[in-house]
Amino acid sequence: MATMIIEGDRTKAASGKTYEVRNPATGDVVDEVPAGGPADVDKAAQAAAKAFTTWSRLPANKRAEVLHKASQHMLQKVEQIAPILTREQGKTILESRIEAQRFGENIAWFADLADKIHGEHVRLPDLTTYGLVVRKPIGVCGAIVPWNFPLTLAANKVAPAIAAGNTVVLKPASTTPLATLACIEALIEGGLPEGVVNVVLGQATGEAIVSHPLIRKIALTGSTPTGKKVMASAAEGLKKVTLELGGSDPCIVLDDADLEGAARAISVGRFFNCGQACLAVKRLYVQEGAYDALLEKLVARASKLKPGNGMDKDSRMGPMHTETQRAEVEAQVKDAVDRGAKVAHGAGRPQGGDYDKGWFIEPTILEDVPDGARMWTEEVFGPALPVRRIKDLDEGLRLANDSQFGLGSSIWTTSMAAAYRAVQEIEAGYTWVNALQIAHDELPFGGTKQSGFGKEHGVEAFLQYTEEKSVVYGGI
Ligand code: NAD
Numbered sequence: 001m002a003t004m005i006i007e008g009d010r011t012k013a014a015s016g017k018t019y020e021v022r023n024p025a026t027g028d029v030v031d032e033v034p035a036g037g038p039a040d041v042d043k044a045a046q047a048a049a050k051a052f053t054t055w056s057r058l059p060a061n062k063r064a065e066v067l068h069k070a071s072q073h074m075l076q077k078v079e080q081i082a083p084i085l086t087r088e089q090g091k092t093i094l095e096s097r098i099e100a101q102r103f104g105e106n107i108a109w110f111a112d113l114a115d116k117i118h119g120e121h122v123r124l125p126d127l128t129t130y131g132l133v134v135r136k137p138i139g140v141c142g143a144i145v146p147w148n149f150p151l152t153l154a155a156n157k158v159a160p161a162i163a164a165g166n167t168v169v170l171k172p173a174s175t176t177p178l179a180t181l182a183c184i185e186a187l188i189e190g191g192l193p194e195g196v197v198n199v200v201l202g203q204a205t206g207e208a209i210v211s212h213p214l215i216r217k218i219a220l221t222g223s224t225p226t227g228k229k230v231m232a233s234a235a236e237g238l239k240k241v242t243l244e245l246g247g248s249d250p251c252i253v254l255d256d257a258d259l260e261g262a263a264r265a266i267s268v269g270r271f272f273n274c275g276q277a278c279l280a281v282k283r284l285y286v287q288e289g290a291y292d293a294l295l296e297k298l299v300a301r302a303s304k305l306k307p308g309n310g311m312d313k314d315s316r317m318g319p320m321h322t323e324t325q326r327a328e329v330e331a332q333v334k335d336a337v338d339r340g341a342k343v344a345h346g347a348g349r350p351q352g353g354d355y356d357k358g359w360f361i362e363p364t365i366l367e368d369v370p371d372g373a374r375m376w377t378e379e380v381f382g383p384a385l386p387v388r389r390i391k392d393l394d395e396g397l398r399l400a401n402d403s404q405f406g407l408g409s410s411i412w413t414t415s416m417a418a419a420y421r422a423v424q425e426i427e428a429g430y431t432w433v434n435a436l437q438i439a440h441d442e443l444p445f446g447g448t449k450q451s452g453f454g455k456e457h458g459v460e461a462f463l464q465y466t467e468e469k470s471v472v473y474g475g476i
Pocket residue numbers: 144145146147148149153171172173174203205206207210220221222223224226227229230243244245246247277278279379381407447451
């Protein structure tokens with residue numbers, strides 16, 4: 001049975017309650033897990049506060065050294081961790097390897113920043129004084145993570161937090177705790193001191209983290225409704241919040257685009273991780289002259305994406321993570337079809353044999369999806385793509401911005417002027433121009449509008465795990 005990681009303890013829930021984690025491809029029980037609650041969060045927050053007194057005072061270059069060693073050790077375990085992730089989440093083993101690798105690389109990337117960020121010296125009018133702006137870690141940070149990319153999204157919070165000298169109480173999604181535990185355990189084996197990152201498990205621990213008085217900052221990746229609840233509850237304790245929420249990324253393809261490149265990026269962007277990604281091509285707007293050729297390429301690519309158990313090396317797309325999640329996507333597709341959309345590919349479930357044991361779904365492409373359909377107005381968190389013809393860039397930009405969300409966006413064109421307009425006018429935290437929608441370590445990532453605020457990745461993320469303090473030295 002899995003246990004929580006709280007300082008030196010590998011512990012069950014204080015209540016003694018447990019729940020089962022199941023494999024989305026087979027329905028089999030993967031492990032039994034403690035169903036933690038407020039008492040466990042309290043213990044973890046106390047442990048993190050204790051660890052903060054030593055971790056935050058460690059010279060920054062030593063902290064960097066510890067984190068580099070720990071991440072190197074973790075990276076040697078990618079092959080052991082990846083199957084755990086596939087069994088609990090459903091994604092293909094290739095996707096799991098990439099994700100486990102990214103976890104370790106992210107820790108190393110922020111370790112490099114630990115001793116590179118500094119404050120400022122400020123001249124004051126009175127020359128018998130001088131001013132400083134010093135940067136300090138915040139304290140204990142809460143990290144709340146969803147199930148779609150359990151490792152990447154944990155690392156996005158844990159890595160900058162601990163590199164800056166903070167300590168963490170981490171809560172994975174209740175259905176995907178196991179690979180996260182393995183990653184944190186590997187960091188500890190590699191030399192990360194106990195108590196710097198504590199892992200609590202169970203649905204009820206999220207709210208307890210947000211309301212715990214010792215926890216000073218909350219970073220959440222999750223849905224927009226959860227983000228609103230977390231922000232309201234964090235306001236009680238005036239905590240800092242970073243909210244990485246839902247998205248419905250538009251992609252515009254113009255007549256002059258490299259259609260092969262666009263088809264590849266859109267296919268990866270929509271179907272990677274069985275479409276369960278915040279950053280994903282979720283609304284496609286194609287200019288008339290490119291429409292037929294691009295659609296043909298997209299359908300050809302979708303038809304090669306064989307759904308299957310992620311552990312099977314022939315599978316190109318795992319199952320959806322839960323039955324509810326699949327039902328939601330199927331309802332969105334049905335809504336579009338009922339309103340008159342045309343199925344270009346998929347729109348069903350692969351059936352028979354092992355397919356009937358898991359939450360499998362076909363990659364789906366729909367044409368002529370009418371205005372007002374749920375696929376345009378809601379986030380589609382699965383492998384289904386609505387495509388629409390546009391006359392020109394103006395129409396594409398208008399439709400791109402016709403959404404409550406503002407996370408990612410992309411444009412495919414060889415016109416510098418068109419690309420420039422897209423960068424200027426699309427309301428989103430990220431615009432890719434003729435490029436695959438990948439979040440780079442080096443660039444700050446985060447949304448606008450209902451997709452949240454605050455940044456992960458980049459120097460910006462590191463800074464958001466520090467507080468500035470002004471100092472005046474007098475009597476000189
Ligand atoms: P979710 O909002 O249901 O849950 C996310 C996490 O929050 C889970 O750990 C959950 O237990 C916890 N949680 C739920 N209610 C809480 C509360 N009241 N207080 C504290 N914690 C609470 O999201 P999900 O279904 O696990 O993930 C899918 C959503 O995440 C999608 O909307 C997706 O777009 C979004 N997402 C966003 C990003 C991004 O970076 N912007 C990345 C990945 C996923």
